[in-house]
Amino acid sequence: MDEMIKISKELVEMIRKSRNKALQKVNEVLIEMYWNIGKKISNISENANFGDNYIDKIAKDIANEIPGIKGFDRRGLYRMKQFYEVYSDDAFVSTVLTQIGWSSHMLIISKAKTVEERHFYINLCIKEHYSYRELERQINSAYYERYMLSKDKILPEKLVDSKQNPFLDTYILEFLDLPNSFSEKELQKGLIENMKNFILELGKDFSFMGNEYKVKVGNEDYYIDLLFYHRELKCLVAFELKIDKFKPEYISKMDFYLEALDREYKKENENPSVGIILCATKDEEVVEYAMSRSMSPILVSEYKLKLPDKKVLEDKLRDFINISND
Numbered sequence: 001m002d003e004m005i006k007i008s009k010e011l012v013e014m015i016r017k018s019r020n021k022a023l024q025k026v027n028e029v030l031i032e033m034y035w036n037i038g039k040k041i042s043n044i045s046e047n048a049n050f051g052d053n054y055i056d057k058i059a060k061d062i063a064n065e066i067p068g069i070k071g072f073d074r075r076g077l078y079r080m081k082q083f084y085e086v087y088s089d090d091a092f093v094s095t096v097l098t099q100i101g102w103s104s105h106m107l108i109i110s111k112a113k114t115v116e117e118r119h120f121y122i123n124l125c126i127k128e129h130y131s132y133r134e135l136e137r138q139i140n141s142a143y144y145e146r147y148m149l150s151k152d153k154i155l156p157e158k159l160v161d162s163k164q165n166p167f168l169d170t171y172i173l174e175f176l177d178l179p180n181s182f183s184e185k186e187l188q189k190g191l192i193e194n195m196k197n198f199i200l201e202l203g204k205d206f207s208f209m210g211n212e213y214k215v216k217v218g219n220e221d222y223y224i225d226l227l228f229y230h231r232e233l234k235c236l237v238a239f240e241l242k243i244d245k246f247k248p249e250y251i252s253k254m255d256f257y258l259e260a261l262d263r264e265y266k267k268e269n270e271n272p273s274v275g276i277i278l279c280a281t282k283d284e285e286v287v288e289y290a291m292s293r294s295m296s297p298i299l300v301s302e303y304k305l306k307l308p309d310k311k312v313l314e315d316k317l318r319d320f321i322n323i324s325n326d
Contacts, residue, residue, distance in 0.1 A: 038084030145313035
């Protein structure tokens with residue numbers, strides 16, 4: 001019986017892989033078709049007179065030849081033209097064009113305001129295997145702006161060789177249904193009950209290991225609010241949750257937890273553990289003073305319970321870039 005169950009599981013996995021390959025191939029063919037149609041229409045538009053309804057005529061001809069076909073009306077054809085024209089001179093996008101879906105491409109084109117932002121979300125889609133809804137949430141939460149404002153934050157010294165800093169300065173937890181006044185236990189419970197959404201915010205390289213994670217030191221038991229493992233960094237990541245403003249004494253407690261994790265729980269092939277103190281607010285100068293003599297890989301981040309005002313973050317990022325350039 002066990003052998004039959006094993007065979008069934010192998011067949012199911014084979015079916016799933018084959019189906020995913022087929023869907024990927026279909027997506028590649030569709031994206032290439034939309035690109036070529038967009039290119040053709042774009043070339044026609046160069047010779048069209050102002051006021052010509054050439055797209056309407058093309059849409060009508062297609063509908064007559066292929067009755068019932070969807071997506072090739074005026075709006076659909078214009079999107080294909082826009083798709084081609086936005087990316088026609090973009091060498092980067094041309095190499096990864098078919099790796100994300102059509103609806104995701106359209107969302108990025110409509111929402112992203114710069115070439116850099118478009119590239120960022122395309123890369124993120126490919127790396128994290130985002131669905132349309134997941135991508136939409138990240139764009140609405142100003143993930144690009146938050147990432148850019150966080151990426152130059154100092155990464156823990158022993159992890160500086162990582163390709164990118166996976167930790168954000170501000171985390172958006174709009175998916176939590178918390179009362180106006182709540183406790184740290186309620187915050188922890190909310191994150192656990194919404195772990196799928198929390199992992200989306202953190203990044204899919206994070207694997208949840210447990211809450212109130214027990215570490216034993218001497219004859220005493222201590223409990224870490226949330227413990228994760230980061231696959232790319234190959235390290236444990238401890239989260240301490242605070243419902244108030246950052247206080248310097250939070251550093252010593254996290255130092256203690258990281259030392260316990262590294263001595264008793266970290267494996268030989270893993271990097272030093274990282275600590276994230278997640279606070280309601282923080283004063284950057286206080287954080288700098290508190291961290292100045294700590295040798296542990298600790299970061300202090302804020303959380304917000306509402307989606308941010310993208311305009312405010314865009315302005316903040318623009319100011320940051322201008323200061324950097326100066």
